[in-house]
Each structure stands twice: as structure tokens, then as C-alpha cells.
Amino acid sequence: METLITLLVxxxxxxxxxxxxxxxxxxxxxxxxxxxxxxxxxxxxMGGLKKGDxxxxxxxxxxxxxxxPQALILTAIVISFAVTAFLLVLSYxxxxxxxxxxxxxxxxxx
Amino acid sequence: MNNILVLPMxxxxxxxxILVFLRPYIRVQRMLSLLTTMASAAVAAYCLHHIxxxxxxxxxxxxxxxxxxxxxxxxxxAMLLVLGACAVSSIILLYAFAMTGIETESMFFYxxxxxxxxxxxxxxxxxxxxxxxxxxxxxxxxxxxxxxxxGRKTQLKEGMTYVLINVLASWFFLLGIAYLYGVLGTLxxxxxxxxxxxxxxxxxxxxxxxxxxxxxxxxxxLLLYFWLPGSYSAPPTAVAALFGALLTKVGxxxxxxxxxxxxIHDPVIYKIIGVLAIVTMVAGCLGAxxxxxxxxxxxxxxxxxxxxxxxGLAIATNTAYQGASYYLIHDMISKxxxxxxxxxxxYLTGRSKFNEISGLIRNYPLVGWLFFLTMLAIAGIPPFSxxxxxxxxxxxxxxxxxxxxxxxxxxSGIGVLYSLLRIFLNSFWGETIISEDDxxxxxKKIGLPLVLLAVLIIGLGIGAExxxxxxxxxxxxxxxxxxxxxxxxxxxxx
Numbered sequence: 001m002e003t004l005i006t007l008l009v010x011x012x013x014x015x016x017x018x019x020x021x022x023x024x025x026x027x028x029x030x031x032x033x034x035x036x037x038x039x040x041x042x043x044x045x046m047g048g049l050k051k052g053d054x055x056x057x058x059x060x061x062x063x064x065x066x067x068x069p070q071a072l073i074l075t076a077i078v079i080s081f082a083v084t085a086f087l088l089v090l091s092y093x094x095x096x097x098x099x100x101x102x103x104x105x106x107x108x109x110x
Numbered sequence: 111m112n113n114i115l116v117l118p119m120x121x122x123x124x125x126x127x128i129l130v131f132l133r134p135y136i137r138v139q140r141m142l143s144l145l146t147t148m149a150s151a152a153v154a155a156y157c158l159h160h161i162x163x164x165x166x167x168x169x170x171x172x173x174x175x176x177x178x179x180x181x182x183x184x185x186x187x188a189m190l191l192v193l194g195a196c197a198v199s200s201i202i203l204l205y206a207f208a209m210t211g212i213e214t215e216s217m218f219f220y221x222x223x224x225x226x227x228x229x230x231x232x233x234x235x236x237x238x239x240x241x242x243x244x245x246x247x248x249x250x251x252x253x254x255x256x257x258x259x260x261g262r263k264t265q266l267k268e269g270m271t272y273v274l275i276n277v278l279a280s281w282f283f284l285l286g287i288a289y290l291y292g293v294l295g296t297l298x299x300x301x302x303x304x305x306x307x308x309x310x311x312x313x314x315x316x317x318x319x320x321x322x323x324x325x326x327x328x329x330x331x332l333l334l335y336f337w338l339p340g341s342y343s344a345p346p347t348a349v350a351a352l353f354g355a356l357l358t359k360v361g362x363x364x365x366x367x368x369x370x371x372x373x374i375h376d377p378v379i380y381k382i383i384g385v386l387a388i389v390t391m392v393a394g395c396l397g398a399x400x401x402x403x404x405x406x407x408x409x410x411x412x413x414x415x416x417x418x419x420x421x422g423l424a425i426a427t428n429t430a431y432q433g434a435s436y437y438l439i440h441d442m443i444s445k446x447x448x449x450x451x452x453x454x455x456x457y458l459t460g461r462s463k464f465n466e467i468s469g470l471i472r473n474y475p476l477v478g479w480l481f482f483l484t485m486l487a488i489a490g491i492p493p494f495s496x497x498x499x500x501x502x503x504x505x506x507x508x509x510x511x512x513x514x515x516x517x518x519x520x521x522s523g524i525g526v527l528y529s530l531l532r533i534f535l536n537s538f539w540g541e542t543i544i545s546e547d548d549x550x551x552x553x554k555k556i557g558l559p560l561v562l563l564a565v566l567i568i569g570l571g572i573g574a575e576x577x578x579x580x581x582x583x584x585x586x587x588x589x590x591x592x593x594x595x596x597x598x599x600x601x602x603x604x
Contacts, residue, residue, distance in 0.1 A: 020274075020278075032277045032281075035278075035281055036277075040284075042285065043288045043291070046291055046292030068291075072287070072291075076284060083273070083277055083280075086254055087273055090254075090266065090269060090270060093258070093261055094267070094270060097263055097266055098266075
């Protein structure tokens with residue numbers, strides 16, 4: 001299971017980087033969203049996926065799943081949602097301001 | 111009693127949330143935000159003294175004892191930075207009252223200002239790696255909004271770059287956290303330090319250390335600073351000053367925390383940091399000399415000082431840490447003043463290239479002499495605040511025999527002096543080209559925050575003796591990580 005998820009993370013990172021390197025604003029934003037999903041999956045995998053039981057039943061439970069990575073991912077998802085929302089609004093404003101085809105290119109003198 | 115430790119973060123957050131609902135009442139917003147930052151500064155000053163008397167403070171949220179819960183740890187180094195950040199942001203607020211237009215102010219300027227301060231303070235105080243990430247994000251989201259508030263074209267363009275760079279940096283931060291959690295199974299910084307000491311810092315941990323080095327270098331502007339000059343010169347003056355004074359300091363703080371507490375077993379990393387610092391200082395000097403836009407020059411000065419502060423980390427002795435703590439406080443104040451002065455010059459003349467301005471000191475003597483004073487302070491001329499930090503870092507370099515660092519860091523001072531002197535000679539000296547009629551009135555409201563910051567600079571230089579016991583505490587804490595670990599984990603886990 002871990003191997004499978006790790007492969008999935010790799011694929012997602014590849015897709016995210018590909019999108020990030022494109023010129024269209026919307027693709028770049030999608031790229032950041034996909035990258036953050038990849039890293040959330042990685043966090044989950046690093047905590048261990050299948051350990052036999054639900055998180056912490058009683059104090060003496062012999063087998064339990066580590067709940068911490070899930071708490072971390074929950075927080076990270078909220079943050080990446082906020083950042084993505086902000087980026088979308090920002091790109092809309094850039095689009096309004098710059099007219100058609102806002103590009104992230106340098107100035108002539110750079 | 112330790113509950114007071116949470117105030118520097120929670121006060122700005124709570125008041126910020128309340129201010130969101132007080133949108134039409136600008137005066138109330140101003141008063142409340144100023145009171146909040148000043149109260150946070152007072153709390154920080156109290157905590158600093160408390161730490162000096164009773165040792166490091168710790169607050170476990172919900173009484174979950176470490177390493178299980180999340181916690182705030184206040185040691186002298188962190189608390190000094192909190193105090194500096196709150197004091198400087200109070201004064202910057204005074205400037206914002208005078209110079210930020212009503213339009214911007216009613217677009218939730220003050221709430222986001224406070225959220226940024228909260229994020230900065232939280233990052234300084236947290237004792238947990240994931241909490242550090244969250245506080246970073248609070249700070250960054252507020253800074254995204256402040257950077258783009260107003261929506262001018264340059265702001266939007268630089269804002270886009272800034273957001274994307276920081277999203278990538280956050281991605282790497284999470285990567286580092288994921289690997290560290292996979293390897294060590296804990297996120298409490300003191301606990302991580304204990305485990306790293308137990309297992310030894312193998313290649314895998316060094317790799318993780320380098321991931322963190324990259325992340326925090328991006329935030330601090332150490333070598334990976336290419337985003338910095340653009341995004342620091344785009345926003346309105348008060349925001350630029352806030353960025354210049356606080357944002358890079360958080361990255362620097364995180365670097366210091368990581369490499370004086372956790373990854374201390376591999377000397378190669380300090381060599382890498384030293385090389386990065388040298389390249390940063392040289393490149394920063396080149397940038398500061400190359401441009402003729404005042405705001406660009408000032409932004410490049412931030413980069414030079416980042417390189418300088420991190421030579422202290424590369425040297426890694428008690429003396430160097432003392433110098434670095436002192437220099438960080440000095441840098442917060444003087445960079446805020448420098449950004450405010452640069453913004454004021456641009457506001458008064460309507461131009462941003464120094465060779466299009468001339469003879470300002472005749473019309474605005476206060477701005478001229480304050481600029482001169484700031485220049486001396488940043489270059490490290492004795493009666494002002496930069497001097498003592500420089501001397502201690504220099505002494506540390508001589509102790510360890512790192513003469514290359516010593517030479518480059520002191521030569522960078524000449525770069526700073528030259529770049530600022532060019533502004534001073536060109537735009538303040540010479541014949542005035544503004545006629546009496548075109549002269550914009552210099553309001554007292556703008557002068558007050560500038561003078562206050564200048565008083566702080568002089569006070570920090572002359573009153574170094576007053577601050578030195580706290581600086582000494584901070585340096586001792588950095589040089590001996592056991593203090594921090596003992597304060598968090600208790601005696602049995604050394």
C-alpha cells in the first residue's frame with residue numbers, strides 16, 4: 001500500500017511541476033493545488049498507513065493508527081485551500097488589470 | 111503565570127477579528143490596533159525580564175505535557191525578537207495612520223496588519239515544528255493581502271511572484287516535516303533535538319537539515335533572494351517597512367533555531383551557511399550599487415544584512431550569537447526607519463530614482479539628517495546601534511579564525527555605506543530643484559514615527575549596557591541547547 005501511494009505522490013509531483021512550468025496563470029494555480037495534494041499524501045504515508053486499528057481505543061491498546069499525521073494534513077489542507085482561493089482571486093484581478101493573457105514574464109529590462 | 115506567553119500572538123489575532131467587524135470606524139480601528147501592538151510589546155518586555163530571573167518559560171496548551179501536545183516556549187532569543195517586532199510595528203502603525211489613504215484603510219488594512227504581527231510573534235514563540243509552519247502561513251497570508259492591497263499593476267505582478275515562491279517554499283517545508291516525522295516520529299523541537307542526539311546525525315538527517323536550510327533560506331532571503339527586491343519595493347511605504355523589518359527576521363530566527371538546537375552535530379552545514387552568507391553579502395552589495403531606484407537599493411540592503419546576521423550562525427560561538435542577537439534587534443529598527451525614509455522621499459518628490467532628485471536637505475532638513483543618521487547606524491559607526499553587533503560578530507570570527515567571513519562581512523559594510531551615500535549625496539545635497547510653490551508640506555504626523563525610530567537607534571547604541579544581560583541570556587541559550595531542551599523536556603531526558 002505504501003509503495004502505491006508513494007508512486008501516486010511521484011506522479012502528482014510530476015504533474016504539478018509540469019503545470020507550474022507553463023505560462024497560463026490558471027494552469028500554474030492548478031499546479032500548486034496538485035503539488036499540495038501530493039505533499040498531503042506524503043505526510044499521510046510517512047505516518048504509516050495500515051497499522052491494524054483505529055486511532056487510540058484505550059490506554060492499553062496494542063495496535064492503533066497514529067492520528068497525528070491526519071491532524072497535520074487537516075490543517076495543511078485548510079491552509080492550501082485558503083492560499084489557492086487567494087491565488088484565484090489575485091489572478092482574476094491581474095486579468096482585469098492587464099487585459100487578455102496575463103503572463104508571468106519579466107520586464108524588457110530584466 | 112506562564113499563560114501570559116500566549117498573549118503576543120493571541121491579542122493581535124483576537125483584536126484583528128474584532129476589527130473586521132468595525133470596518134466603517136477607522137479611528138477606532140487605529141486606536142485598537144496601536145493599543146494591541148503596544149500591549150504585546152509590554153507583555154514581551156515583562157516576559158523578557160521574567161526569563162532573565164527565572165529561566166525559560168513554557169506553556170503547554172491544554173496541559174498536554176511535552177512531547178505530546180503543542181506548546182509555546184519563550185527563551186530570551188525569541189522574546190527579544192518578539193519585543194523588537196512589537197515595538198517596531200507600533201511605530202510603523204503611527205506612520206500608517208498618517209500616510210495610508212482612507213480607501214486602503216477601510217479595506218481591512220489594520221486587521222491584516224495585526225494578523226501579520228500575530229504570525230510573526232507566533233513563529234518566534236512556538237516550540238513545535240508544525241506549529242511553526244502554521245504560524246508562517248498566518249504571517250504569509252496576511253503579507254499576501256498587504257502586498258496586493260491597493261491593486262496597482264506592479265503590486266499585482268510582484269504579488270503573484272511572491273505568492274508562488276512562498277507556496278513552493280511551504281511545500282518544501284511540509285516535505286521536510288513529513289520526512290522528519292517519518293524518521294523520528296516527533297515534531298516537538300526539543301524532543302527532535304533529543305532524538306537526533308541519541309541516534310546521531312546520519313546522512314538522512316543531514317539531508318532533512320538541508321531541506322530545512324533551503325526552506326528557511328527562501329524565507330530569509332539567504333542566497334535565494336531573487337523575489338525579495340521586487341516584492342519589497344512594490345507595496346505602500348508602511349507595508350514595505352513592515353516587510354523589511356519583520357519578514358526576513360522570521361526566516362533568520364528559524365535558521366538559528368534549527369541549527370543551534372537540532373542539527374548541531376554536523377559541522378559541514380555551518381560551512382555551507384558561511385558560504386551562502388558570503389555569496390549573499392557580495393550579491394546584495396552588487397545589487398545595492400547597481401540600481402538607481404531608491405526603493406530597490408533599500409531592498410538590497412535588507413539582503414546584505416541577512417548575509418551579515420547569518421555569518422553569526424556560521425561562526426557559531428557564544429560571542430557571535432551575542433552579536434547576532436544584538437544586530438537582529440538593531441536591524442529591525444534601522445530597516446524600518448530606512449524603508450520609511452525612502453518611502454517619504456518618494457512621496458515628497460514623486461520620483462524614485464535618486465539622480466532625478468536634488469537638494470532635499472534644504473527643504474526637508476529633518477528627513478535629510480535622519481537619513482544620514484540611519485546610514486551611519488546601518489554602516490556600524492560607533493555611537494549608534496549597528497556597532498556593537500558588528501564588533502561581537504567580528505570578535506567571534508577572530509576567535510574561530512574564520513578570516514574570510516570576517517573580511518567579507520566588514521567589507522559589506524563599505525558596500526552599504528557606499529550605496530546609501532550615493533542616495534544621500536545625490537538627492538539630499540546640491541541645488542534644490544523643487545520650487546517653493548511645489549514643495550509638499552511635511553506633516554508632523556510623518557515626522558513623529560521617524561523621530562521615534564531614530565531615538566530607538568540612538569538609545570540602543572548608548573543604552574547597550576541595559577540590554578546586555580538579556581542579550582547574554584539569549585546567546586547562552588543558543589550556545590547551549592541543553593538549556594532549551596531541559597526547559598521543555600524536564601531534567602530526566604537530557
